[in-house]
Amino acid sequence: MDLIELKRINKQYENKEKVIEDFDLNIQKGDFTVFLGPSGCGKSTLLRMIAGLEKISAGELLINGELQNNLPPKERDIAMVFQNYALYPHMSVEKNMGFGLKMRGIDKQVIKQKVADAAKILNLTDYLDKFPGNLSGGQQQRVALGRAIVRESEIYLMDEPLSNLDAKLRAVMREEIVTLHNQMAATTIYVTHDQTEAMTMADRIVILNHGDIQQIGSPKEVYQRPQNMFVASFIGIPPMNLIPLKNVAGKFYLEDAELSLKADIDQQLVFGVRPEDAFVDESAPLKMKVTYIEDMGADRYVHGLVNGTKFTLRDSSVNDYQVDQEIGVGFTAQQVSFFDQVSTNRVEDNLWK
Amino acid sequence: MKKVQKIQGYVLFIILLIIGLLMVYPMIWMLASSVKSANEILNQPLQLIPRTLHFENFTNALKAAPFMQWLWNSTWTTVVIVFMQLFFSSLIAYALTQFKFMGRNVLFAIILATYMLPSATTYIPSYVILGKMNLINSLVGLVVSNLANVFVIFLLRQSFMSVPKGIIEAARSDGASEWTILWQIVVPMNKNSILNATLIGFITNFNGYLWPSLLLNDTKKQVISVGLNSFSNTQGAFNQTFPIIMAGTTIAVVPLIIVYVILQKYFVQSSKTSSIKG
Amino acid sequence: MEIKASKRQLLLFVVIPLLPLIVFWIIPLIVSLWLSFTDWNYISPTFNYVGIKNYTQLFTSQEFKQALAHTAYFTFFSVVPIIVLGFLLAVGLNKLKRSYKFIQALLFAPWVTPLIGMSIVWGWIFNSKVGPINQILHLLHLPEPQWLTNPTAAMWTIIIVTIWKNAGWAALFFSDALAKIPASLFEVSDMEGLSWWQKIWYVLIPLVSPTTLFLVIVMILECLQAYDQITVLTQGGPAGSTTTLLYLYYQLGFKQFQMGSATALSIIILVISAILAYISIRMSRKHTYY
Numbered sequence: 057m058d059l060i061e062l063k064r065i066n067k068q069y070e071n072k073e074k075v076i077e078d079f080d081l082n083i084q085k086g087d088f089t090v091f092l093g094p095s096g097c098g099k100s101t102l103l104r105m106i107a108g109l110e111k112i113s114a115g116e117l118l119i120n121g122e123l124q125n126n127l128p129p130k131e132r133d134i135a136m137v138f139q140n141y142a143l144y145p146h147m148s149v150e151k152n153m154g155f156g157l158k159m160r161g162i163d164k165q166v167i168k169q170k171v172a173d174a175a176k177i178l179n180l181t182d183y184l185d186k187f188p189g190n191l192s193g194g195q196q197q198r199v200a201l202g203r204a205i206v207r208e209s210e211i212y213l214m215d216e217p218l219s220n221l222d223a224k225l226r227a228v229m230r231e232e233i234v235t236l237h238n239q240m241a242a243t244t245i246y247v248t249h250d251q252t253e254a255m256t257m258a259d260r261i262v263i264l265n266h267g268d269i270q271q272i273g274s275p276k277e278v279y280q281r282p283q284n285m286f287v288a289s290f291i292g293i294p295p296m297n298l299i300p301l302k303n304v305a306g307k308f309y310l311e312d313a314e315l316s317l318k319a320d321i322d323q324q325l326v327f328g329v330r331p332e333d334a335f336v337d338e339s340a341p342l343k344m345k346v347t348y349i350e351d352m353g354a355d356r357y358v359h360g361l362v363n364g365t366k367f368t369l370r371d372s373s374v375n376d377y378q379v380d381q382e383i384g385v386g387f388t389a390q391q392v393s394f395f396d397q398v399s400t401n402r403v404e405d406n407l408w409k
Numbered sequence: 410m411k412k413v414q415k416i417q418g419y420v421l422f423i424i425l426l427i428i429g430l431l432m433v434y435p436m437i438w439m440l441a442s443s444v445k446s447a448n449e450i451l452n453q454p455l456q457l458i459p460r461t462l463h464f465e466n467f468t469n470a471l472k473a474a475p476f477m478q479w480l481w482n483s484t485w486t487t488v489v490i491v492f493m494q495l496f497f498s499s500l501i502a503y504a505l506t507q508f509k510f511m512g513r514n515v516l517f518a519i520i521l522a523t524y525m526l527p528s529a530t531t532y533i534p535s536y537v538i539l540g541k542m543n544l545i546n547s548l549v550g551l552v553v554s555n556l557a558n559v560f561v562i563f564l565l566r567q568s569f570m571s572v573p574k575g576i577i578e579a580a581r582s583d584g585a586s587e588w589t590i591l592w593q594i595v596v597p598m599n600k601n602s603i604l605n606a607t608l609i610g611f612i613t614n615f616n617g618y619l620w621p622s623l624l625l626n627d628t629k630k631q632v633i634s635v636g637l638n639s640f641s642n643t644q645g646a647f648n649q650t651f652p653i654i655m656a657g658t659t660i661a662v663v664p665l666i667i668v669y670v671i672l673q674k675y676f677v678q679s680s681k682t683s684s685i686k687g
Numbered sequence: 688m689e690i691k692a693s694k695r696q697l698l699l700f701v702v703i704p705l706l707p708l709i710v711f712w713i714i715p716l717i718v719s720l721w722l723s724f725t726d727w728n729y730i731s732p733t734f735n736y737v738g739i740k741n742y743t744q745l746f747t748s749q750e751f752k753q754a755l756a757h758t759a760y761f762t763f764f765s766v767v768p769i770i771v772l773g774f775l776l777a778v779g780l781n782k783l784k785r786s787y788k789f790i791q792a793l794l795f796a797p798w799v800t801p802l803i804g805m806s807i808v809w810g811w812i813f814n815s816k817v818g819p820i821n822q823i824l825h826l827l828h829l830p831e832p833q834w835l836t837n838p839t840a841a842m843w844t845i846i847i848v849t850i851w852k853n854a855g856w857a858a859l860f861f862s863d864a865l866a867k868i869p870a871s872l873f874e875v876s877d878m879e880g881l882s883w884w885q886k887i888w889y890v891l892i893p894l895v896s897p898t899t900l901f902l903v904i905v906m907i908l909e910c911l912q913a914y915d916q917i918t919v920l921t922q923g924g925p926a927g928s929t930t931t932l933l934y935l936y937y938q939l940g941f942k943q944f945q946m947g948s949a950t951a952l953s954i955i956i957l958v959i960s961a962i963l964a965y966i967s968i969r970m971s972r973k974h975t976y977y
């Protein structure tokens with residue numbers, strides 16, 4: 057049985073359009089699930105409905121098979137980490153971490169022990185007497201995590217917990233959070249708009265747009281087999297190149313080159329290839345006019361226009377390219393994706409004749 | 410669940426509304442009583458809405474005492490006082506934040522140490538000093554003795570501190586004089602604090618009582634608070650004079666109510682800055 | 688960078704604007720202190736130095752002790768309700784829908800209207816025969832106090848008017864402080880299972896404590912300087928029962944012309960205020976969370 061089940065969940069804020077419509081999702085015990093999507097797509101709304109901080113307009117939320125819709129947050133056995141940490145400024149680190157337990161009437165000695173254990177894991181032992189105002193962002197974030205850990209809840213919810221940290225610290229904390237999750241064998245739902253976080257941390261990514269699930273899958277799956285053009289262009293830095301194919305009476309042309317595909321005679325297709333699956337091949341019929349070269353050290357991204365459409369490829373050769381130069385572009389046939397232009401969905405699977 | 414919240418919301422609103430109405434009840438009761446006859450007030454004290462309107466209470470009050478003169482005295486002295494306080498305080502606050510000079514820290518320490526002190530302590534010496542200047546029983550004396558206000562200096566100094574150094578340096582390198590920088594850059598950048606100080610200064614000076622009551626004797630030279638109180642005292646607490654006293658009080662209070670209703674939004678904001686009044 | 692001011696600039700920016708401050712603020716404070724060691728009576732051109740006699744006389748006089756007790760009583764029973772009522776009103780106001788915010792303006796109106804005028808009105812409202820308060824008490828068959836002529840009731844009349852004037856003002860400050868608390872702190876308390884009173888006790892009250900402290904001090908200072916409502920409603924009476932320190936100062940200085948005692952008393956009030964101001968400045972540095 058799944059630990060968390062969302063069944064046809066709907067959310068409408070007062071006098072507003074529906075933010076979430078008929079949302080279905082099951083989450084298994086022990087999974088690290090990431091909700092990934094652009095900001096404003098409803099990620100926080102979903103998380104807050106699971107936490108009980110936001111009313112569910114319609115649908116059912118089950119945890120361990122039990123209906124949660126009308127349970128207040130404290131009866132849900134969920135711990136949450138907030139984006140702005142939400143630490144009590146008037147309590148020391150120790151008090152902050154132990155406060156939830158104290159309110160549940162747990163014995164003082166037990167609280168002290170649990171807080172000490174959590175502080176050890178999070179390297180906070182030296183800071184237990186400090187106040188949040190005197191801690192750095194990363195330390196505050198650790199305290200917020202610690203407060204969640206000591207609750208020993210079944211489910212951990214995290215809403216963009218790293219977005220207020222600088223890039224270096226984010227990388228460190230990503231690893232720490234995953235390690236913690238594994239140690240505690242907890243079930244975690246993690247919300248972010250940062251695909252690097254999603255790709256590096258998740259067991260399963262749920263990609264959202266406008267409150268709808270675009271794709272569910274492992275980081276590898278969503279990267280290699282994007283289910284639609286939104287996912288293709290959302291995941292990957294830089295994202296997948298997308299070029300519409302010309303259909304002349306059932307024959308498909310990528311610019312001037314015919315691709316021998318087995319598709320419906322009137323289907324409109326979009327061709328997609330990731331920058332790293334494209335390469336410079338002067339003999340290829342597909343031509344790109346270079347506009348900009350982005351040197352990344354080990355390799356570089358060559359940006360350009362293919363007949364007016366933006367195109368990027370990754371190149372690790374020693375060749376020299378000039379802006380405005382025309383180069384041929386080749387690609388690995390097995391690494392490309394096709395999408396239906398009308399539905400924007402991926403066309404399965406091996407279209408090559 | 411939703412319904413319960415809605416009902417809670419209404420209950421809360423009604424409780425707060427009742428408290429709010431209790432807060433303005435004295436004003437409403439004053440307005441109502443000012444147009445009633447004495448008999449009506451005495452016979453039905455709980456009836457708020459007057460049955461007949463007795464506007465002659467107002468003409469009687471105006472005949473009995475120079476209310477308009479008093480209002481005018483209060484208005485012009487308040488305007489001059491507030492303006493001059495802001496003018497001088499801006500200069501000092503600018504000097505405190507932008508100039509290096511001997512005694513600057515001492516000056517600021519004195520301001521910081523005394524801005525919360527009761528001004529009543531200064532009344533006896535100030536009275537003597539004004540006497541030496543021949544300014545007792547004179548509205549000019551009232552103005553002169555109020556030209557400085559430590560609280561306004563403190564407020565503006567704190568506010569001027571937040572002007573980025575770069576802006577002032579840029580203006581200086583453009584060749585602006587300090588005078589120009591103060592009035593054309595610093596003051597406009599701090600217009601919220603200035604507005605706050607203006608409103609608070611207006612209220613406290615217009616409503617001020619103790620100091621003007623010590624200073625001013627002649628009926629013609631009173632400010633409105635002092636004049637009103639002596640009017641109320643001379644009319645006596647007799648039931649028959651009650652409506653005319655309410656009419657007089659209304660004349661004194663209504664200008665502020667009008668100003669308040671018009672500028673309500675700003676008052677609510679700026680009241681928070683006024684920790685202490687001069 | 689601060690620049691070194693020229694002589695002309697100093698004259699314009701410092702010396703001239705400082706003149707009124709020196710003449711009507713700094714010198715009077717010093718002169719008051721000096722006069723408090725004399726027996727000057729305002730009329731006679733001469734006076735003698737009497738050392739600390741004015742102070743010892745004050746401290747041993749019945750008048751002063753009573754005034755001190757009245758001030759303490761008046762201050763305590765005004766400030767506590769102002770703070771409690773202000774806090775509760777603010778909690779209510781912050782829960783209110785935006786379109787109902789006009790109530791805030793009603794609560795704040797007493798602070799704007801002149802206290803002299805409104806005290807005259809209150810005097811009639813508290814009138815023991817024809818005032819609406821006793822009329823209502825009469826209808827409810829409750830005792831009808833002689834508000835302005837019974838010593839205890841007179842003090843409470845002053846207290847009620849003082850609360851009326853300042854509660855809405857305090858509410859504004861609390862309301863501001865409450866609005867600055869991030870919503871996520873309350874959500875955390877929801878998740879940690881706090882009941883509404885635990886939220887008030889463990890979260891709300893500690894978080895607004897800097898505001899509370901500030902308001903307590905400012906309100907004590909306000910009460911120390913309360914004059915208008917006393918002079919209109921009771922003139923310190925009946926039988927001195929509403930004579931506070933400041934009112935006694937007024938009587939000593941401007942009715943009895945005992946300038947030495949009066950200034951000594953004003954210095955005592957000043958010292959009390961200075962101690963409070965010092966506490967407030969010290970504490971506000973220590974306890975600011977936002």
Ligand SMILES: Nc1ncnc2c1ncn2[C@@H]1O[C@H](COP(=O)(O)OP(=O)(O)O)[C@@H](O)[C@H]1O
Nearest residue numbers: 069070072075094095096097098099100101102
């Ligand atoms: N309390 C609220 N009231 C009304 N609309 C809201 C509220 N919170 C969020 N929304 C709206 O719901 C949508 C989704 O918001 P949110 O769940 O916060 O998105 P995300 O977390 O993905 O950035 C947005 O359009 C936002 O404007």
Ligand SMILES: [Mg+2]
Nearest residue numbers: 096099100101
């Ligand atoms: Mg969000």
